[in-house]
Amino acid sequence: MESSLSTNLHGKRGLVVGIANASSIAAGCARAFVAAGASIAATYLNEKSLPYVRPVTEALGCTLLLPCDVRIPGQLEAAFARIGTEWGELDFLLHAIAFAPADDLHGRVVDCSAAGFGLAMDVSCHSFLRMARLAEPLMAKGGSLLTVTFYGSERVVAHYNLMGPVKAALESAVRYTAAELGPKQIRANAISPGPISTRAASGIAHFDELLAAEAAAAPEHQLVDIEDVGALAAFLVSDGARRITGTIIPVDGGQHVIA
Numbered sequence: 001m002e003s004s005l006s007t008n009l010h011g012k013r014g015l016v017v018g019i020a021n022a023s024s025i026a027a028g029c030a031r032a033f034v035a036a037g038a039s040i041a042a043t044y045l046n047e048k049s050l051p052y053v054r055p056v057t058e059a060l061g062c063t064l065l066l067p068c069d070v071r072i073p074g075q076l077e078a079a080f081a082r083i084g085t086e087w088g089e090l091d092f093l094l095h096a097i098a099f100a101p102a103d104d105l106h107g108r109v110v111d112c113s114a115a116g117f118g119l120a121m122d123v124s125c126h127s128f129l130r131m132a133r134l135a136e137p138l139m140a141k142g143g144s145l146l147t148v149t150f151y152g153s154e155r156v157v158a159h160y161n162l163m164g165p166v167k168a169a170l171e172s173a174v175r176y177t178a179a180e181l182g183p184k185q186i187r188a189n190a191i192s193p194g195p196i197s198t199r200a201a202s203g204i205a206h207f208d209e210l211l212a213a214e215a216a217a218a219p220e221h222q223l224v225d226i227e228d229v230g231a232l233a234a235f236l237v238s239d240g241a242r243r244i245t246g247t248i249i250p251v252d253g254g255q256h257v258i259a
């Protein structure tokens, strides 16, 4: 008999924020959500990104594709309003977005500008809290909020720079969100993948060295891919993960246990 706790997302509806192209972590997660039976809505950053995002979402039967640049006042709110109108409720949300201005990202953390730090925090961290707040009224029956972080939050990873403190704040935001929304049966978790070649990753200097170091250090000597992240994401938004909240879960072939 199939357990009611296996990864089964039939009947669930989720919003996926962060698909830039077919290689995005959010694309791997979206594919896993749909493969497990969910229906998804998704966002795209702007008209320039649409030709790369639409083929991914169309292949998944996603009919709600909404513009969302979290820096544009009202756009995130409009996306949630549309979901409210179309669906009236939401079961899960994936926040897989990050940004830091190149000058600030490539310099020392101690030298980063207040403006660059603020923008990186706004897009990569505060947007998660905004999404949680907007999702809350749509999750009257409970729900699951997911974001994506990186080990550079805990330990100094060469060239990760400004994103280290930003991801540390994001992880803390997950814990507070889990505590605050837990009484409403709304869970919040973060996945912490090992390095994966994506567009955002290409903004980090010497990313190829990070990939090589990861493959050398990880007990399995294997790099993770977006399918690995998708499998965990689908589980975390399923009922099987109903008692898992406030956690940061690595998908890194065990690299985090190596000194």
Ligand code: NAD
Binding pocket: 017, 018, 019, 020, 021, 023, 024, 025, 026, 044, 045, 049, 068, 069, 070, 071, 095, 096, 097, 098, 099, 123, 148, 149, 150, 192, 193, 194, 195, 196, 197, 198, 199, 200, 201
């Ligand atoms: P990606 O470039 O495919 O995705 C980044 C997304 O952020 C894009 O869809 C982009 O449109 C979106 N974004 C940037 N600024 C935005 C804004 N103002 N408003 C709305 N969306 C905006 O890269 P990815 O690697 O899939 O990144 C997804 C998440 O995974 C990020 O949070 C990243 O930090 C995290 N992560 C990535 C890795 C890795 O090695 N690739 C490892 C750990 C964590």
